[in-house]
Each structure stands twice: as C-alpha cells, then as structure tokens.
Amino acid sequence: MTYSDKPRLVFVGNGMAGTRTLEELLALAPDRYDISVIGEESCGNYNRILLSPVLAGEKTIEHIMLNDDDWYQQHRIHFYKGERAVQIDRVRRQVITASGRQIRYDRLVLATGSRPSRIPVPGRDLKNVLTFRDINDVNTMLALSRSKRHATVIGGGLLGLEAANGLRKQGMAVTVVHTADFLLNRQLDATAARLLQHTLEQSGIQFMLNAATARIEGTAEGEVRQLVCSDGRTLKTDMVVMATGVSPNIELADSAGLRCDRGILVNDVLQTFDPAIYAVGECIQHRGQVFGLVAPTYQQARVCANQLAERGFARYIQTPAATQLKITGIHAFSAGQFQEAGSHQVIRFVDQQEGLYKKLVLDGNQLVGAVLYGDTQDGAWFFDLIQQRTNIAPVRDQLIFGKDFCHWPQPASSALPVAA
Amino acid sequence: MTKRSTCAYCGVGCGIEIQVGPEGVTGVQGDTGHPANYGRLCSKGSSLDHTLTLEGRLLHPQINGLRADWPQAIDHVARELQRIIQQHGPDAVAFYVSGQLLTEDYYVANKLMKGFIGSANIDTNSRLCMSSAVAAYKRAFGEDCVPAAYEDLELADLIVLTGSNTAWCHPILFQRIKAAKQQRPGMKVVVIDPRRTATCEIADLHLAIRPGADIALFNGLLQFLAQHDAVDKDYLQQHCEGFNAALHQAREETPDVAAAATRCDLVPADVAQFYQWFAETPRTVTCFSQGINQSSQGTDKGNAIINCHLATGRVGKPGASPFSLTGQPNAMGGREVGGLANQLAAHRDFNAEDLTQVGTFWNAPNLARKPGLKAVDLFAAVGSGQVKAVWIMGTNPVVSLPNAGEVAHALRQAELVVVSDCIATTDTSQYAHVLLPAAGWGEKDGTVTNSERCISRQRAALKPSGEARQDWQILTDVARAMGYADDFSYHCAADVFREHAALTALNRAGPRQLDLGDLAHISDREYDDLPPRQWPLINGSSQTRLYADGRFSFPDRRARLLPVQCQGVKNAVNVDWPLSLNTGRIRDQWHTMTRTALAPPLNAHKPEPFVEVHPVTAARFGLSDQRLARIRSPWGQAIMKVNVTDAMRRGELFVPMHWNDQWARGARIGELVNPVVDPVSGQPESKHTPCRIEPWLPQWTAIILSRHNLPLPACDYAAKIRGARFYRYELASGETLPAFTGSHDLPAFLQQLAGAEAPPPLLYQDQDRRSYRGAWLDDYGLQSCIYLGSGWDPTVTQADRHWLASLFEAGTLDPIQRKALLSGLSPAGVEDCGRTICACFGVGENSIRKCINDLQLTDAAEVGKHVKAGTNCGSCLPEIDAILAQK
C-alpha cells in the first residue's frame, strides 16, 4: 500500500449507503482523496434489496453484486474486507479495527447501517432462530430449507413477507405470525392488506394475525420446536425468522463520543457532532427521523458526496418515501400519508375481479398519500405528485386512473411535474 | 322472398318491400313501384326491421295480470261488456282506437259499437291529429275529402307549408318537394311556423307566426286577394256560397297587410311577399297539418285556408289544392269507415236517411242514433263514472292525450279496461284488466289509406308472435261471443274489406265521393294482389283529384266559404304563465315511441326529451343549454333538457310529444297540455299551453349503460335510450342521496339503480366530491356501468357515451379499456406500456422497448437516463439488460 499526500477519507461500512456515497464522490471528484473502506462483510458491495429474490431462488449472489474486488482496485481504494471497525480515536483521527489495524483519516464516513432487532422473548437465542439482513442469513436459510419442513416468520412487514415468500419458494411450509390485525400495517391500509393476504394465501403461505409471540420452545438439543403465542395458540416449527424491525448500528459512534439518539445525529449536510465525521444511511438520525429504505439513503449519499467533494451547498431534505413490496407477481405500493386523518379526503377504486385496489389521500388540492394494490404502474407518478405538491384539483375526477387520464388545462401545465 | 307492404308510421304511406328469409325478416327497402315514395324511405321507415323484435311484445292474453287463453279472454270481455250494457246502457261502454289500426280492424270495431252495442262511443287517436281538417273539409265541401294528390306537390309553382314540419313529420313528401324545387328552381316554398324548423331549409320565405294567429294571416290573404282582383269571380259564382260573408269578416279583422302583420307578429314586407306570391300563382298547394289542426280553432283555421283556395278556384286542379297531411298511416282509413264518434260509417252522418241506409245494410239491431263522446270527453266520462268500460286498441292515451294525468286517473276508476296492443308494457297497459295481444306491423294483414286517398295493402311477412291475433279477429270473436255471430261471419280480412267497400258503394246514389264499389266483389286472390289505388274507385277507374269540376258533396253540389274570426289561443299567456308551450314531433321517433325507441339508429338523433328555447328567453329565465329545466303549466309539470336555439321565437317553448313513462320519467308533456278543444272537431289545442319554466337543479345526476333493459328508476328525470346491444339511462333527482352524508350503503344503492344482482365489483368512490362509479363485467364483457355525481357532476355530463357504448360490442375488455372504464373517458391515445419492469418508476416493458428502438440505445444506463427505469434500486437492471440483449 502506498500512501499519498492527498487527504485521507475512510468509510466504515460498505453497504448500500456507503458505497453509493463513494460512487457519487468518484463521479464528482475522482482524485480528491486517498480512500479506504472498512467492511465487515466478507465480500464486495451487493444490492441488499435483492437478497429477497436470491432467497426465492429467482436470482443468485452473482446477479446482485454491484462492486467486486476489482472495482476497488481499479479505483485504487484500500478495501479492508471482512474487518470490523471497533473504535474511533477522534484525537488521533484514526479508526481501529478488530484485527488491531489503525487507519488514519482526515475525513470519516460512518455507513454502518442497522441490524435486525430480535424481540425479547424466551427462546430467542435457540438454534435456528434467524434474522434476514445479509448474505450469511440468506445462505443459512437456504441450507435449512433443504433439511427442514416448517418455517415461521415473525413479522408481517415487508421483510417478513419477502422472507416468507422466499422460504415457501424453497419448498417450506411457511406461517407468518403478525401482531396487528392486518399485514404491512405500516405500509398498507386494511383493504389492500386483505387483498395481499388473500393472494399470498393462494400461493400457500399461512397467517396468524393478532398474534403476539410469548415464547419459543426448543428441543433437548436446543433446536426450535414450537412457537407459543400469548393467547395460547401454538405452532410447530423447525425454524423461526425474526423480521420485526431494525435498530441502527450506533455503538461505534457512541463509544467515540458522537452524539447519538436512536441513530447517529447528523445535520442537513450529514455531519455528525464532529465536523470531520459524516454519517449516511440507516445508521443515522436526521431531524428526529431514522430510515429503513434505500431511496432516502441514496439522497443522503448524494448530499454527503457533494459535501466531501466540496461542491456547492446541497442539503438533505426529507421527502416522503414510497414503499414497494418485492414479491414476484405481487404489486403493492404506498407513499405518503396513506392513512387518512382529520381533514383528509379519500378517493377509492376497487376491481374485485382483478384484485385491484387504489386509494388516494388528499389534503385540499394536494395529493398526500397513496396505496396501490394490484396495479402499481402509476405509483411513481403519484409519488411525484405528492412530492411536488401539485395542485390536482383540475384532474381530481380522473386522478386515480393515472397519468394517462389526467390532462391539466393549458395554463397550469407548467405546474405539471416532468413525467416519471 | 319479398313481401310488398306499407310503412307503419306516418301518413305518407310509403310502400315497402320486406325481405323474408327462413329466420324471419332480413331487411326492408322502399317499394319502387309504390306511387307514394317510388322506392324512397325515410329513417323511420328504413329502421322498421329493427322493431321486429320479440322484446317487450305482448304474447299472451292476460286477465287481471294472470295469463289466460283466448277463449277465456274473449268470453271475459264479452260477458263484462254485456253486464255493463245491461246495467248501465250502451253508452256506458266505449272504444278508443287508433290510426295505427288497419281499415278492416277499424270497420269491425265501428260496426260492433255503432250497430250492435248501440252507442257511438268510439273515437280514435286520429282525433288528436286531423279531426279539425275533417271538420273543415266537411264544412267546405260537404264531405271529408282531400282533393289533392302527392303529384300536385311536383306540379305546383307555390307550396305553402303551414303548421307542418314536413321535413321531419312527412319526410318523403319533403324529399319530393325538395327534388321538384331542385328541378324547377322557380318554384317557391313558403313555410309558416312559429319555429324555424328543418323544413325551412327549402323555404324561400319563412313566416315565424305568433301561435294561434293563422286565421288572421289567411283572412288577411283573402282580403288581399279581393283588393288585388285576384279572386276567381266566375268560379265563386258557379260553385260557391258564402264568399261575401267570409270576405266581410276578413276585412273587419285584417283590412290590410299591416293589420295582418301586426296580428301575426310578422314583418309587413314578408306578409306582403307571401300574399303577392299567392295572388299571382295559380298553381298553389297549401299543405297543413298539426300546427293548424291542434288548436282551439283548428276547424276555423282549416276553413280560413280553404276559403282562399275556393276564392281563387284552386281546388282539385293539377298543382292547386288545399292539402291536409295526415299524421298516422291509416288515419284516412279510419275516416273512411267512420271510426270517429261524430260519424256513422262510410262518410255518413246521424241523419235519418243515413241511419236507415246504414242500419239496413248492417242489419243492425241497436243502431246508435246520435254522435258519441270524442276523445277528451270520452276519458272525462270514464273519469266521472259515466262510462264504465273502455277498450283501448293500439294506442297510448295515458301519454298522448292532453292532461294525461287525468286520463290515468280515469282508467284507475273504470270497471273494465281492455287493452289490445302488441307491446306488453305501455303507460296505458298498466291500467288494463284485460290485455289482448295484437299482431304488430309485419304480422298485420289488411289495407291502409294514406294522405292522398291511396289504398294500399299492408301484408304480413311473419306469423303473429306468440298468441297474437289480428285486431279484426279479436273484435269479431268478441262480437260473436256477445251473440252477433251471424253478422260477424268474417273468415279473413278480405271478407271485412268487401263488406266495407260494398257499404261505401251506397254513396254512389248521392253526391258523396267515397266509393270503393269496384272492390266490393273482388276475390281473395285479387284482394291479396291489390295494387295501390286512389279512391273513388268506380267503373274500373281511380281518381287522382276530386272536385276538379267544381261539383262538391253538398246536395246542391256547391262549396261553402265560411266567415271565420281569429280568436287567438284559448288560454292566453299572462304574468303567472308567461310562456307559450308548443308540442310536436321529432324526426326519428313516432308517437309514443313504443316501436321507434326499439331501433337504435333512431335514438341517436335526439336521445333525450328536451325543450327548445330562444337564447333571450333562456337568459331571462336563467336557463343554460343542456341543463335541466322544469316546465309548469296549470295542469302539470315536466322536466326536460334545455336546448337553446334561435330557431325558436322568444317567449315560446317547444317540447317533443313522444317521451313517456316507458322511456322517460318526468317528461310526459301531455300532462301539461291544456285540456282545451276545438268546439267543432273536439281536437285538443296541443300547440299552445300557457306555462312557465325555471332551471331545475338536480341533487344528483347519473348515467347508466346496461346490457339489460331495466325498469326506469324512480327519479325526477329519467330517459332511457336504446342503443345497439345496450340501453342508456340518463337520470337526475331532486332528492339528496343518503350516501352523500355517508349514512348509506353506496354499493347497494348503485346495485339497485343499475338493477344488478350484486354490488359492483368495480367501484370508484370520492365521497367528498360525491362522485361514485361502478361497473359489472362478466365473461362476455361489460354488463353495465354507472356514473353518479352530485349536481351537474362533470364526470357524469362528460362521460364519453360513445366510447362506453362501443364497449358493449367489444367483448372482453382489454386491460386499457378496463382501466379506463370507470374514468368514463376513452383511453384513445393511451398505449399499453406492457408488463411493469421497473416498479419504482412504473416503467413498462413496451415503453422500454420503444425507447430502445426509437433512440437506438445499447446499454442500461442510457435507458435509465431516458425512461428512469433501473436508476433507483437497480433490481430491474438484469431485465433491462435482457431486453437489450434480445435486440
């Protein structure tokens, strides 16, 4: 390794946010920094989102690799693969890894992401109680699916359903245990959720709703045997996947004295309380908010890269995020404040025969939320309308039918966002 | 095989060739050999085959709503009639018949009532269209005789069309006039009508006359003719009575052109022009129709016109006659047999000589000795209980009579209401105790007479549907069951016709013109082959014109001019009722639409009931075009779509007469019309009723298109329009929907409105805009769809009816059609972007392929730049690469 006199930039975490920041930076200022990347995972950078299709057997790991070792080399990046950063010495400006390596920085980007949270019930540490976050998890599940029959997924959120779908595709009998009375209760409304549940049931997945897990019981060998709910219902199972939310990885920052709450606190340019240290992705907390989707992460990456390249004054502004469920053949979408409240007005459309459902939530003349099920083609367009705060009054009666049916009268057409 | 017959609709009486295949009627076309039309047909005639549907037909007799067989039904009617006659006398029963009946039907009905039951209470809906003309002819000529023939329209140098929207009501005559005028551009046409109708298209002069002022115009003409030495003094002296008295009256009323113009609210120069042309054109035909006849002074108006023709000797000469155009296909046949309460039979009256002759001929046991009740009085008598039993044949008085609400009320009172009709549910049939299925057009067999006295055969091309029978057969069976078998021994229509012809032959001894004597002994075969012929038919000759020799039908063979005075309309407009309501026909509907509304092509022209109003009047009363308005008169009210048009005079409204409770709600204009009749003819004044109008704001409006024929929903305004493979319903209601306040099961309400079996599987709801839409689809495609909104909801008013209609022919809807369905708008121009590839940005496979092809792209990043696909999470990049690789 040769050291140059360029300022040293170090990334901790080579997940989606960190790498995207790096890519953006390289596009803006390829030679500005001497760059190091410390990544705990034992491979290059891959598209985490696509772990679901990998689990479902629709894609392989190779398909979802974004940047392999060559890429790091090409860009003359020092890539510490499979190394965990354990300490930041802010006085000496160096990061110390688990293997004791000390890596000096002039600027540091923390992109440590988050980790699945396990619900605090007895039996959560039994063998074959898993989570779903990275390639290791996927490989474990794939291996178990070959020898075991019954799988239980705790959590009927996006991740849980994608896991359930993947395991079913691997031939397992899958039950989803969910606390609320409908699935995706933070992404969909009850109507859309029921349609979704119906479709998934048709494909063979079973559901236990309104079910709070009380404990997980194991065999004498310490392997999962059954799951018991607080209302007494039990479920025989050979494996449990907990998909009950994530918590930001803040320990490294916290121990270095950076201000943290649920996530690492950052300002609008993604700086932590130490001006030399930035943070992006799921590990941060910005204006009270933590993140769980890739879209805001990428916006942060752009702002952060701008900052690092010392280009302009980009600021990170939170925008409503749209939700997509990635199960082949199922189209579900939501964005904005799709649970109507107060003065909101609602437009609904259903096509029971085709299993379609759409709901738009309006506040005055603005679209503020949308739920789509079955036909999500216009999701991105609705999402744009929400973000642009477009006045939809002139097209309200056709709005739900999508872009092709809405024509603003001429003078107002400048208000029309550039179509997605 | 083709059958020659005649059109079922207007009084032009066009000849038709019906093509019959093994499966039934395959088409109709004009009969090139028929003298009325020489092969041409108007839109109504051309669509006749569409009406030959079993849909809505009455197929079996019914007694009190239960199916019965014919012997039961005949027996029931005969016994009930006899019971009522026994208890209350013959005048307690009445027949109300129709100009749609064939001459043979008419003849048997008239004979049964006047000769055997013993009352003259038989009247016809022709009362509503030409009884004033009948009375005027009788007063002037001594007999109800139309002196002219259609060819006079081609021979005339001046045609005056007064009170006749010939273009729409007698389309083939209009075409003949138009063609003649094209050939001889010197020919003049004057149209006298308060409205600028379609007929004005060929007018050299249009006089938009004040309603009810016609007598003043023609009195002014008579005075002008006298002043300008244009009267035929010799003719008057040799052939006429009463000229001086008539002229005196005319001079009093309208001494000069200016006076006439003032009375008629016309420009003096226009009036002078008309008078001038009339004075200097010997070959002048004056056609008059409902605009003259339907008036409290209809008979006087007819005589005012005839006066001018007599004064100039222009009667029965080539290209010169007063020519009344009858409305119905066989109004003339009805006049011939005497199917009016104030005639006996065969142009005979109730004088001693006529009574003896007819009574003897019929061998009548109970000959009626005095005129009976005319249409309006007849139903009034039903209402008052004086008439207990009424048999209605082939007509719909609950719609067509003035003050129609009263008629419905009267029928509810009656002890016995018998309705024979070919349609199962009409506004009238719902009051019937006994329903008798009659053969319809295409099944009927007999004769009709058109406006020029031409008798034509109407031949059956089909067997009667279900158990339907010819009207004359039904009447004959009832007569037999009442004990008159010997005098009603007819076996076929020809038997009836021969008897009718023989009766008219009695006229030969006197001055009367009606004489079909030549046909009294024709064989069945000859009857079947009978070519169209104009009566009188004596000694092997047919007569094109009457009275050319100046010898009229009075005993002294002289014609009469009558002094007539213009009294204007009976109920003048006033502060409370400031507008004048006019009614009439539209081009593509017939009468009360029982048949025409079945023909989709005929419903496209004017699909909904409407009121026409001048822009200034519209502004004054706050009306907007294509919105609804409520019209009120002292007698009733109706709701119609407003049509703002400067073809109207200010202060006047025009409403079509056709719509009724089967095809519309709230649009039965008969309810508003004043029950004022002409004192001589008894014809109602349907062309003027004082009224007012105001905008009517619906609480909600809706349209429904359905594959099925639904009962009309009960709301304030409703119109049903039959299209090809669907029905369309336009609805509006003044009541708030419970759904608007949220306290309502909306899907169930839509289900009920659309007559569906389940709530709509496709449903759109915007509760705050109160916009609701639903659709039902099955394996065959679109079943029905409904669009409902509050007030004048633009999604309802702007829903693309043509596109929606086309979906009923589309079979299973494609994804784009299905997506567009509840938008109500045609997706024309919307492309199917294909299977979604990029979910984040909603980019479809087709869009990606198109972009790649159009811009010759080679890598995914470029695709992303142009259509955004793959630029977010990148999960679709592999698929985009795959598409690129295929290239």
Ligand SMILES: Cc1cc2nc3c(=O)[nH]c(=O)nc-3n(C[C@H](O)[C@H](O)[C@H](O)COP(=O)(O)OP(=O)(O)OC[C@H]3O[C@@H](n4cnc5c(N)ncnc54)[C@H](O)[C@@H]3O)c2cc1C
């Ligand atoms: C199965 C699955 C499906 C998903 N689907 C979607 C989707 O459809 N749409 C969507 O918007 N989002 C989806 N997400 C969420 C999305 O993947 C995350 O929002 C995104 O990955 C966050 O990026 P990040 O860089 O902040 O975190 P990560 O991608 O998790 O990256 C953090 C990286 O930092 C490493 N790291 C952590 N601590 C240290 C340390 N101390 N030293 C060194 N390395 C460290 C971790 O090993 C990890 O590789 C999905 C997530 C999963 C697991």
Ligand code: SF4
């Ligand atoms: S003009 Fe009259 S008779 Fe002739 S086709 Fe038309 S409706 Fe029938």
Ligand code: SF4
């Ligand atoms: S989901 Fe597509 S599907 Fe995402 S942009 Fe992401 S790449 Fe397109």
